[in-house]
Amino acid sequence: MSMPSSGARFAGMLGSGTTAAARAVSVRMAGGGLELRMEGEPRTQVWAYEDLQSSVPLRSDAGDVLLSRKPDGVETLFVADPSFASLLLARAPALSPARQRWQGLKPGLAVLAAVVAIVAGLWSLDLHPAKAMARVMPLHSRQVLGGAVVASLAKDRKVCETPASRAALDRLTKRLVGAASDKPVPLRITLFDWGLVNAFAVPGGQIILTRGLVQLAGSPDEVAGVLAHEIGHTLELHPEAGIIRLVGLSAATQLAFAGSSGTATNVGVLLTQLRYSRIAEREADAHALRILKGAGISAKGFGDFFERLEAKNPSAATVPEIQVLSTHPVTAERIALVRAQPAYAATPALSAEDWRALREACGPAPARPQAPATSPRTASTQTPAPSPAPAPAPAKSDPQADREIAEATKALETNPKDIAALQKRARAYARKNQHEAALADYAKAVDLKPGDATLQYGRGTALQNLHRYEEALGAYDATLRLSPSHSNARNNRGNVNRVLKRYDAALLDFDEIIRTEPGFVHALYNRGLVYREMNRLEEAVRDFTAAIAQDKAYTAAYASRGLTYEKMGNRDKAVEDYRAALALPAKYNNGTWAHTTARDHLKTLAADTL
Amino acid sequence: MSFVDVSATPPPGATAPHITWVHPPGGFVGLSLLNGVLRILTLGVYHFWGKTEVRQRIWSAVRVNGEPLEYRGTGGELFRGFLIVFFLILLPLGAASFASSLFLSPAMHGIYNLGFWAVLLLLSGIGIHRARRYRLSRTRWRGIRGGLSGQSRGFAWTYLWTMLLVPFTLGWIVPWRTVRLQKALMAETRFGDKAFTFTASAGPLYKRFWVLWLGTLLLILGVSTAIGVLAAASMTAQPAAAPNLGQLPPHSIAAIIALVLGGFLAFAMLHAWYSARVLNYFAAETALQGARFMLSATAPSLVWLAASNYLLRIFSLGFLTAVTEARSMRYIVDRLSCDGAIAWHEIGQNPDALLKRGEGLAEAFNVDAF
Numbered sequence: 017m018s019m020p021s022s023g024a025r026f027a028g029m030l031g032s033g034t035t036a037a038a039r040a041v042s043v044r045m046a047g048g049g050l051e052l053r054m055e056g057e058p059r060t061q062v063w064a065y066e067d068l069q070s071s072v073p074l075r076s077d078a079g080d081v082l083l084s085r086k087p088d089g090v091e092t093l094f095v096a097d098p099s100f101a102s103l104l105l106a107r108a109p110a111l112s113p114a115r116q117r118w119q120g121l122k123p124g125l126a127v128l129a130a131v132v133a134i135v136a137g138l139w140s141l142d143l144h145p146a147k148a149m150a151r152v153m154p155l156h157s158r159q160v161l162g163g164a165v166v167a168s169l170a171k172d173r174k175v176c177e178t179p180a181s182r183a184a185l186d187r188l189t190k191r192l193v194g195a196a197s198d199k200p201v202p203l204r205i206t207l208f209d210w211g212l213v214n215a216f217a218v219p220g221g222q223i224i225l226t227r228g229l230v231q232l233a234g235s236p237d238e239v240a241g242v243l244a245h246e247i248g249h250t251l252e253l254h255p256e257a258g259i260i261r262l263v264g265l266s267a268a269t270q271l272a273f274a275g276s277s278g279t280a281t282n283v284g285v286l287l288t289q290l291r292y293s294r295i296a297e298r299e300a301d302a303h304a305l306r307i308l309k310g311a312g313i314s315a316k317g318f319g320d321f322f323e324r325l326e327a328k329n330p331s332a333a334t335v336p337e338i339q340v341l342s343t344h345p346v347t348a349e350r351i352a353l354v355r356a357q358p359a360y361a362a363t364p365a366l367s368a369e370d371w372r373a374l375r376e377a378c379g380p381a382p383a384r385p386q387a388p389a390t391s392p393r394t395a396s397t398q399t400p401a402p403s404p405a406p407a408p409a410p411a412k413s414d415p416q417a418d419r420e421i422a423e424a425t426k427a428l429e430t431n432p433k434d435i436a437a438l439q440k441r442a443r444a445y446a447r448k449n450q451h452e453a454a455l456a457d458y459a460k461a462v463d464l465k466p467g468d469a470t471l472q473y474g475r476g477t478a479l480q481n482l483h484r485y486e487e488a489l490g491a492y493d494a495t496l497r498l499s500p501s502h503s504n505a506r507n508n509r510g511n512v513n514r515v516l517k518r519y520d521a522a523l524l525d526f527d528e529i530i531r532t533e534p535g536f537v538h539a540l541y542n543r544g545l546v547y548r549e550m551n552r553l554e555e556a557v558r559d560f561t562a563a564i565a566q567d568k569a570y571t572a573a574y575a576s577r578g579l580t581y582e583k584m585g586n587r588d589k590a591v592e593d594y595r596a597a598l599a600l601p602a603k604y605n606n607g608t609w610a611h612t613t614a615r616d617h618l619k620t621l622a623a624d625t626l
Numbered sequence: 627m628s629f630v631d632v633s634a635t636p637p638p639g640a641t642a643p644h645i646t647w648v649h650p651p652g653g654f655v656g657l658s659l660l661n662g663v664l665r666i667l668t669l670g671v672y673h674f675w676g677k678t679e680v681r682q683r684i685w686s687a688v689r690v691n692g693e694p695l696e697y698r699g700t701g702g703e704l705f706r707g708f709l710i711v712f713f714l715i716l717l718p719l720g721a722a723s724f725a726s727s728l729f730l731s732p733a734m735h736g737i738y739n740l741g742f743w744a745v746l747l748l749l750s751g752i753g754i755h756r757a758r759r760y761r762l763s764r765t766r767w768r769g770i771r772g773g774l775s776g777q778s779r780g781f782a783w784t785y786l787w788t789m790l791l792v793p794f795t796l797g798w799i800v801p802w803r804t805v806r807l808q809k810a811l812m813a814e815t816r817f818g819d820k821a822f823t824f825t826a827s828a829g830p831l832y833k834r835f836w837v838l839w840l841g842t843l844l845l846i847l848g849v850s851t852a853i854g855v856l857a858a859a860s861m862t863a864q865p866a867a868a869p870n871l872g873q874l875p876p877h878s879i880a881a882i883i884a885l886v887l888g889g890f891l892a893f894a895m896l897h898a899w900y901s902a903r904v905l906n907y908f909a910a911e912t913a914l915q916g917a918r919f920m921l922s923a924t925a926p927s928l929v930w931l932a933a934s935n936y937l938l939r940i941f942s943l944g945f946l947t948a949v950t951e952a953r954s955m956r957y958i959v960d961r962l963s964c965d966g967a968i969a970w971h972e973i974g975q976n977p978d979a980l981l982k983r984g985e986g987l988a989e990a991f992n993v994d995a996f
Contacts, residue, residue, distance in 0.1 A: 029693065031768030036818055037971035038693070038768050071696040072682040077651045082686065082694050084769065090975065092769040094693050117664070120675030120701050124668025131669055157728075164728050263724065267717065 026097050030054070033090025043095055045107060050083075052093065063093070065108040073113035076102035144292075146264060150256035155202065155220070158256055162220030165255075166206070169216075169224060176207045176227060181377035184370035188240060191365070195310025196247050196303070203250060205243065209378045213325070215242050217249035219256045227378045232324060237317025239374070240365035241304060241354075244311075244318070248303025254296040261292060301350060305357055314362035319354035322347045323483070326516070348484045355483065356452075417444040435461050435471070442474055451481040469499035476508060485512050503529050503536050510539070514546050522546045537566045538604075541573050548580050556580045571600045575610035578617065587621060594618045640967035643917055646689045647959040657683065658948035674708065675701030680948040684955050690767055699764035707760075715749065747789055751782030758811060763978065767817075771976040775821075776814035784810060797839060801831035801904075808908055817914055818973040826911035831904060838900040842893060849889040853882050894932070898925040909962065915973070917966040921958070931957050 030041040030052065044051040049064040063085055071082040078101040083093045105112055138145065150158075185205050193201050202221040213228040223246045225239070233239045249255060308315045326347045366374065424441035427434050442457035455478035461471045476491030489512055495505040510525035523546055529539035544559030560577035563570050578593030594614035602608045661676030678701045685697035719742070726738045755778040762772035788803040805828045812824035860878045902923040909921035935950035942949075 029768075031693075031770070033769030034975055035971045036768050036770045036968075036973040071694060071698075072650070072686045073679060075651050079648070079651065080694070082696055084696075090769045092696070092766070094768075096692065117675070117679070120678070121664060121668065121672060123702070123705065124664070124671035124675070127671045128668050160728050267720070270712075270716075 026095050026100055028052070028093050028095040031092040031094070033092065038094075041093070043093065043100075045103060050093070050104075066110070068104075068108050068111060070111045073116040074101055074105055074108075074111040075113060076105050144257065146257040146261035146292075147253060149260050150253040153256060158253075159202075159220030159222075161256065161259065162218040162222045165218040165259075166222055166224065169218075170208065174209045176209050176378035178373060178377050180369075180373035181207065184366055184373045187370060188236075188243065188366055191311045191313075192240065192244055192247055192307055195312075196244075196251060196307045201247075201251065203247065207374070207377055215246050217246040217255050219259065221250050223247070223250065230375055230377075233317075233321060234324065235317050235320070236364055236366035236371045236374070237314050237362075238321040238324070239317075240311075240313045241308060241315065241318025241321055244304035244307040244313075245300045247307060248300030249296065251303055252296065252299050254300065258289070258292070258296075262289065265289070301353060305354065309357075309360055311365075312360075312362050313365045315354050315357045317365070319351050322351045322354070326351075326485075348486050351483055414444075414448050417447045420444040421448075433464055435465055435468075438464075439471065439474065442478070446474075446478065446481070449481075451478045454478040455482060467498060469495045469502055469505075472498060473502060473505045473508075476505065480508060480512055485516055488512050501532065503533050503539070507536070507538055507542060510542055510546070514542070514549065517549075519546050519550050535566070537563050537570065540566065541570065541576070544573070544576060544580075548576070548583070553580050553584050557584075567603075569600050569603050571597050571603050572606040572610040574600070575614045578614065582617065582621075591618065591621055594621075640916065640969040641691065642967045643690050643964040644692075645959060645962050645964060646692075647956050648687055648689050648694075649956075650683050650687045652683075654680070654683065654949045654952045655946065658942075658946050661948065662945040671705065672701075674704035676948075677701070677704060680951065684952050685765065687952070688955065688959055693768060696766040697764055698766055699760065703760075719745070744786065747786045748782045751785030752778045754785070755781040755811070762815060763976070768970075769975075770818040770973060771978075772818075773816040773976040773978045774811070774814050775816065775978065776810065781807070781810050798835075801835045802828040804828075804904060805831065812908075812912055816976055816978075818976050820915055820973050823913045824908075824911055825913075826908055830907055831900075834900045834903045838896050841896045845889050845893055845896075849885050852885050856881055856885075894929050895925055898928040898932070901925075902928055905958075913966075915968045917964045917968045920963045920965060922961045923957075927957070 024044070026043045028041045028043045029038040031038045040055045042053050042055070044053075046062065049062045049067070051060050051062050053060045063083070067085045067089075068083050069086050071084075072078075074081065077098075079098050080094065080096040081101050081104060083095075084091060109115065137143070153161075185207065189203055189205050193203055203223065204221065205223045205225055207225045207230065208227065210226040211228045212226050213232050214226050215229055216224045218224060223243065225243070229242065230239060233242075304318060305315055308318065364371075421441050421444045424437040424444070427437035428441070431437075438457045438461040442454040442461070445451070445454035445457065455475065458471060458475035458478050462468070462475055465471060472491050472495040476488050476495060479485075479488035479491055489509060492505045492509040492512070495502050496509070499505075506525045506529050510522040510529075513519070513522035513525070523543065526539045526543035526546065529536050530543065533539075540559050540563040544556045544563065547553070547556035547559060557577055557580050560573045560580065563573040564577070567573070574593045574597035578590045578597065581587075581590040581593060594617055597610045597614040598618075602611050657676075657680060661672065661680065664672040665676060678697070678699055681697045681699065685695040688695045723738075723742060726735055730738055755774070755776075759774040759778070762774050765772045784806060788799060788806065791799045792803070805826050809824050809826065812822055815822045856878055860875055902925050905923045906921045909919040912919045931953065935953060938946050938950050
């Protein structure tokens, strides 16, 4: 068949739309439309190109074409000729798949634009529609909602309650609520026999506390800190808003995806929830600090609890990327926030009897691992490395340091990019235990000269002193990348890992120092501490002995070996070591600790022998 | 099987309908993937327009005497139908369920749940009927529309109460129910102003149904007995082991998996053997004007169709759903033929008013086929 020109005639079938019969028709592409001529009739009719609609979006390779006329033409024209489609498309391009699909896409794109605009609006204006809805919920329905949540949580768990523990919790609740708000806040705290370490605020002013949390806590202040945080959630109606948001988002995604559930939509819901959760945690933390202060309870317990949690489960905060996905602000950040609070007069959150009643509400409390003993400060001669004891060292007066700070500040006024001055001032601040200020200067210096191992190391020590351990590890990693033989950095990294109870990592570092720099006595001492914490007591004694062999005046090594002997039950050797420690001057920055420890322990051991 | 010879004297101008599948240019894979992408891009809204184009392409592949069927529905109609169902039915139902779980006592909540499922079944029945009506009214051949008369409500009641009887009759109502529902749909189906006739009765289906019923029972008994014997044998081999499937030796676990899979395959074949009978019998009992339909579905081909479609959907994460829909339609069309002639000029246009909106309910309850 020859290629028909535009004047060519095509054979077609015309359906009248009144009966199912069809008539043969001949079709020609005229200027304004298709010219149809019935067989045996002189009359023609014209179907304008712009009126045509095709039964399918018209592809140029279509073997046949079925046409009718817009909008509701019942007549149909069927042309079974493979060349017809491409010729027709040239005259009626609106029939092409691209144009047809574009028509269908418009509503979808409008919805997309609307959703993007709404989300952007909520985000930028910081609107919280779920929270606004939670505010208008009457208290009764919030309590019903909370009752349902508690019922689902309490299914297989019993409530721990004795008259004494109830009274203790009520006293604590009253104290916290009194500080939380001027208005009465309906609040009920329930302790569940549940091993999970957690506390939840549920709608309607209920707070659930777990046995695991009470048992992990080292003091009533720690429990009070967590409760103050949960009360913060209650005040902000976070639990109510969370449920409303989840329901709303699920409905919206159901709507958007027409019931076809997709992983992508679930991820979207999850991410939205997490973003709001992180905001909520920060708000609750702010409330917690305010409430604790108002109630005259030290915020230190709140921070202690985070450190305890991190020590228990350090992996949660290891990978920085996880922050995007975690509900709680990175623990280090929260610890820093709590530690930054100025001190105020405080009394314990619970009396000793109340605290015992709470701890024994689920039955006799199991023997709790001892609170981490105050270990000696790292004995790096150059920098006072931190102790894991949570209390920040008080600022020290140091006239020499003050002078250096003044000089460096002057130098920086003329040249803010003076790295040497920044470093000098940072060191002086560190001597005064003003680690935040030291960190700021080191950070600035590192920004100016990122390739300097000494600056990275200084930043690491400042972070370590601020208990921002994960960041400190990052800084030490950077130091060692730049200067792999930096034994001080390696030593401090080992110490941080020990504090975080990542003993294997700590041992790797100390082994490496002992191998490459045998004269670095602190590596031996610190490895001894790791072994002792791992309960590998023989090896601990061996390391302390080796440290003493290298440095006969290493006060802390005697004291630590004494502690180890005491743990092994060897009282005589322990007494001998404590006496040796006291006979020596306090050498290195853990010398004072060694003296105090030796004196205290000698006292108890002596009392025991009496 | 009753056979009425209606083609003895064909009226003048009548021809026998010849039904064929002409695979459309471009096929369905590309379209299916493109729709998936556009759907994601538009937060799901394009779903309805994509579905419409798929139907246009499937319908145009079905040829009667060489001329294609035409699908005249629009994405906008489906979208509006969905929105109405979502806001007027799904959302209130969801809110009611949420509230009832909070505010009702457990006993009252149980009663509420019973009512809830009854309403859901009723709505499914209405959805099936309305979706079919919508689709038929949007289907044309030579400009003549199809149609479905009758009330959705009546169909939904039948759908509900026969469904409720299924457990009470141990499944024995199923063939009767299938015929009853198909009759309610088919006898009301129109092409133009002419109705289809549907003369099936449940009796012939029971000839195969009892084999399916008994076979399924025997399969369950047989497979569970065999598993028990296997497990017991390996238990005695290691007497210390507690009766825990996780502690079985690997070859026993493999044997159990093979038994379960084998049993499932045997059930699928048995079920397909019954389904093929249902499909073929229903076609044979369906007629339009002078023409009676014939379908030659077979059990193995049905099993293959179901299994391959299932795998296609799973492994493409649903992106190739359109392909599976086209394959299902093609399966029927390739095996469907007509006996007897139809006087096309005697068939006039369908006079029914068109539904304004698409099949929201069927979409919501996932009861539509294409």
